[in-house]
Amino acid sequence: MDFELSESQNIILHSAKTFLEKETKGLARDVETTDDGFSLKVWKKTAELGWFGVVLPEEYGGMQGNYIDLVLLLEEAGKALFPGPLISIIISGLCIDEYGNQLQKDELLPKIIGGDLIIVPAIIQPDPAFGGDFIQDEIKEHDGRYTLSGTRLFVPFAHVADKILYCAETSRGKTFFLSDTKNFGVVCTPLESLGGDKPSEVNFDAVEVPQENLVGQFGRAEEILKKIGEWGALAQSAYIAGMLSQILAMSVEYAKQRVQFGKKIGSFQAIKHQCAEMAGDLDRTKFLTYQAAWRLSEKLPATKEISMAKACASEASRKVSLLGVKIHGGTGVSEEYDMQLYFRRAKVAEIAFGDADFHQEILARQLGM
Amino acid sequence: MDFSFSDQEKHFEEQMRSFFLEEKETADKAKQEWDSGLGMGPNCWKILKKLGEHRWICPTWPKKYGGLELSYIYKYISMEQMHHFTNIPTLVGAGMAGPIILNHGTEKQKEKYLLEISSGEVEYTLGYTEPEAGSDLAALSIKAEDKEDYFLINGSKLFNTRTHYSRYHWLGARTEKTEKKYKGISLFIVDLKTPGITIRPIWTVGGRRTNAVFYDNVELPRETLVGELNRGFYYILEALDYERISTVGGLQRDFQEILEYVKETGRNKDPLIRQKMSQLAIEIESARLLALRVAAMLSKGKIPNHEAGMLKMMVSETEQNLVNTAMKIFGAYGQIKKGSKWAQLSGKYEWLYRDSLENLITRGTSEIMRNIIAERGLGLPRD
Numbered sequence: 015m016d017f018e019l020s021e022s023q024n025i026i027l028h029s030a031k032t033f034l035e036k037e038t039k040g041l042a043r044d045v046e047t048t049d050d051g052f053s054l055k056v057w058k059k060t061a062e063l064g065w066f067g068v069v070l071p072e073e074y075g076g077m078q079g080n081y082i083d084l085v086l087l088l089e090e091a092g093k094a095l096f097p098g099p100l101i102s103i104i105i106s107g108l109c110i111d112e113y114g115n116q117l118q119k120d121e122l123l124p125k126i127i128g129g130d131l132i133i134v135p136a137i138i139q140p141d142p143a144f145g146g147d148f149i150q151d152e153i154k155e156h157d158g159r160y161t162l163s164g165t166r167l168f169v170p171f172a173h174v175a176d177k178i179l180y181c182a183e184t185s186r187g188k189t190f191f192l193s194d195t196k197n198f199g200v201v202c203t204p205l206e207s208l209g210g211d212k213p214s215e216v217n218f219d220a221v222e223v224p225q226e227n228l229v230g231q232f233g234r235a236e237e238i239l240k241k242i243g244e245w246g247a248l249a250q251s252a253y254i255a256g257m258l259s260q261i262l263a264m265s266v267e268y269a270k271q272r273v274q275f276g277k278k279i280g281s282f283q284a285i286k287h288q289c290a291e292m293a294g295d296l297d298r299t300k301f302l303t304y305q306a307a308w309r310l311s312e313k314l315p316a317t318k319e320i321s322m323a324k325a326c327a328s329e330a331s332r333k334v335s336l337l338g339v340k341i342h343g344g345t346g347v348s349e350e351y352d353m354q355l356y357f358r359r360a361k362v363a364e365i366a367f368g369d370a371d372f373h374q375e376i377l378a379r380q381l382g383m
Numbered sequence: 384m385d386f387s388f389s390d391q392e393k394h395f396e397e398q399m400r401s402f403f404l405e406e407k408e409t410a411d412k413a414k415q416e417w418d419s420g421l422g423m424g425p426n427c428w429k430i431l432k433k434l435g436e437h438r439w440i441c442p443t444w445p446k447k448y449g450g451l452e453l454s455y456i457y458k459y460i461s462m463e464q465m466h467h468f469t470n471i472p473t474l475v476g477a478g479m480a481g482p483i484i485l486n487h488g489t490e491k492q493k494e495k496y497l498l499e500i501s502s503g504e505v506e507y508t509l510g511y512t513e514p515e516a517g518s519d520l521a522a523l524s525i526k527a528e529d530k531e532d533y534f535l536i537n538g539s540k541l542f543n544t545r546t547h548y549s550r551y552h553w554l555g556a557r558t559e560k561t562e563k564k565y566k567g568i569s570l571f572i573v574d575l576k577t578p579g580i581t582i583r584p585i586w587t588v589g590g591r592r593t594n595a596v597f598y599d600n601v602e603l604p605r606e607t608l609v610g611e612l613n614r615g616f617y618y619i620l621e622a623l624d625y626e627r628i629s630t631v632g633g634l635q636r637d638f639q640e641i642l643e644y645v646k647e648t649g650r651n652k653d654p655l656i657r658q659k660m661s662q663l664a665i666e667i668e669s670a671r672l673l674a675l676r677v678a679a680m681l682s683k684g685k686i687p688n689h690e691a692g693m694l695k696m697m698v699s700e701t702e703q704n705l706v707n708t709a710m711k712i713f714g715a716y717g718q719i720k721k722g723s724k725w726a727q728l729s730g731k732y733e734w735l736y737r738d739s740l741e742n743l744i745t746r747g748t749s750e751i752m753r754n755i756i757a758e759r760g761l762g763l764p765r766d
Binding site for chain 1: 384385386387388389392456642645646651654657658660661662664665668669672673675676678679680682683693696697750752753754756757758760761762763764765766
């Protein structure tokens with residue numbers, strides 16, 4: 015039983031903090047209103063630090079680290095609200111490494127890790143109940159090629175991606191296809207959203223994909239989807255832990271400075287107890303996340319622990335960010351301060367890869383209910 | 384980071400578990416005694432003495448005082464198993480008084496008091512709370528006058544729960560009137576048979592006995608003073624940090640019981656119940672991790688402070704959630720007491736609904752824990 019970081023983890027964290035301090039201060043705000051929504055320059059520098067291949071094998075340029083290394087870095091990224099498809103690129107890398115064929119691994123992994131190739135998974139199909147026009151799903155198979163049509167929603171940063179990892183239901187089960195975004199018939203449109211972090215609509219209109227661009231076996235994508243769901247939930251939990259840790263630090267700082275009724279507001283129990291509540295939610299999220307990451311590293315079953323982490327993180331995300339706004343008072347709702355940005359992003363992270371209700375249901379099944 | 388027990392730790396856990404299974408009859412009776420609200424009865428003492436023979440009550444202590452010189456993780460495992468099988472969550476002698484005697488007592492005191500604690504022969508009762516000193520412990524006023532060869536004690540204590548079956552009172556008393564109240568408090572080890580002490584029962588809403596203790600011209604020999612004169616409050620705080628190693632052994636056991644009930648009665652199909660049970664599982668698991676963090680810190684020679692406060696708060700509040708979840712599941716049947724054919728799970732949660740309240744208050748209320756987290760953990764100003 016050991017809750018402390020290893021020496022190498024301390025080194026990684028130190029360099030991550032220094033890097034983020036230097037390169038990403040205020041960046042999330044600056045890029046929010048740009049078309050890309052992220053900085054390619056910072057993205058490339060991040061790749062140089064090895065962040066896109068933390069757990070990937072050395073032979074492709076990865077760090078061959080463990081999942082704890084990964085969640086610790088994502089936590090730092092969350093503190094800084096690191097902009098860009100960071101979680102998507104990590105998932106795509108893991109997905110190609112575990113399910114891709116040798117050719118795909120040799121070609122794609124070094125580029126992903128090197129920051130030269132952005133691949134984002136596109137999974138969520140529109141629900142007709144919510145309205146909106148979309149392309150009906152259709153797959154045609156002919157001479158070892160596929161023609162894909164369909165719409166996928168809420169794909170992070172699809173508009174700047176090089177490739178889409180597109181999941182579709184075929185006559186023989188779900189399958190993943192890899193397509194260039196430059197291919198004829200692919201249109202990616204970022205949507206204006208609460209978080210301002212470019213969830214996109216991806217439209218495939220008779221897009222041709224050759225057989226060799228299938229990822230994993232034809233019709234057997236259920237397992238990949240489950241894995242993506244778990245990697246994504248774990249990564250989001252870590253990113254949330256980072257955001258909440260920053261929100262708490264900002265709130266405590268503010269409470270130590272702001273004077274009302276002739277006293278620092280941090281001396282009032284109403285404020286203290288809210289901060290203590292935030293600290294409790296943060297620590298629970300962190301340790302559940304670390305434990306789930308540790309289990310993945312040890313190759314132990316982690317479905318239950320990941321769902322515990324994300325359910326806890328999702329609830330904490332909304333609760334802690336709201337308390338943060340309240341402690342900041344008027345400053346908390348002012349556009350010119352960061353608090354509101356964290357508040358908006360916290361809601362997006364709460365939903366991404368399943369909210370608490372979703373993961374509590376997974377957990378209920380895991381408990382044999 | 385490592386979230387597993389080592390092979391030796393697993394072996395220790397396994398040894399303790401098989402011990403309790405072998406002694407199941409005694410352990411079950413001990414649990415009944417404990418849950419009756421009267422505190423430790425003959426079977427509790429029987430099981431404690433056997434644990435003492437294995438040196439499992441104070442596994443972290445030096446061998447010459449009945450310990451095994453093991454790390455705090457073993458203490459955690461030992462408490463978890465005891466909690467699981469007997470429902471006794473903690474021991475005041477082994478958990479609070481003993482470590483302070485070990486750290487600050489004289490050689491003579493260590494020899495006199497430590498072996499009886501580690502062998503499971505005696506229990507201590509906390510003598511902190513008074514009518515006018517609850518959360519504000521430093522306000523305690525029971526008077527200890529220095530008469531050179533003895534101290535003369537006059538005053539009273541309230542809600543000193545374990546007094547009626549303990550041998551010693553771990554007494555915090557005022558030895559000096561100081562401007563800063565906490566600077567005039569000293570600690571004493573009082574044999575409860577000393578003339579002039581009266582114990583009067585007080586019954587809680589949970590049917591548990593606690594006590595008022597009255598000191599009328601009680602003479603304590605000098606050698607009952609613990610550590611330095613007027614340093615008592617510092618020792619009290621130090622002991623609280625040790626004592627706040629709580630385990631979730633009892634909560635995990637009760638959760639399993641409710642889970643089985645839910646499955647057997649088909650209530651597991653209700654989405655609201657599925658959700659509540661999952662939320663509870665998450666709370667218990669995160670409390671378990673916070674408990675292990677505190678144990679791991681102590682194992683590395685660090686003193687947990689706000690971490691221990693957070694744990695105490697989480698465990699007692701998670702217990703509230705557990706009891707409330709059970710009561711929700713039972714609906715109107717939940718109010719029926721043990722003995723009726725309509726009582727669910729033998730009316731256990733009708734009782735726990737009352738009895739669990741105490742954990743929100745004893746050893747520092749949740750609100751005091753929040754103050755500790757905010758002030759000592761986050762550095763917010765005291766005033």
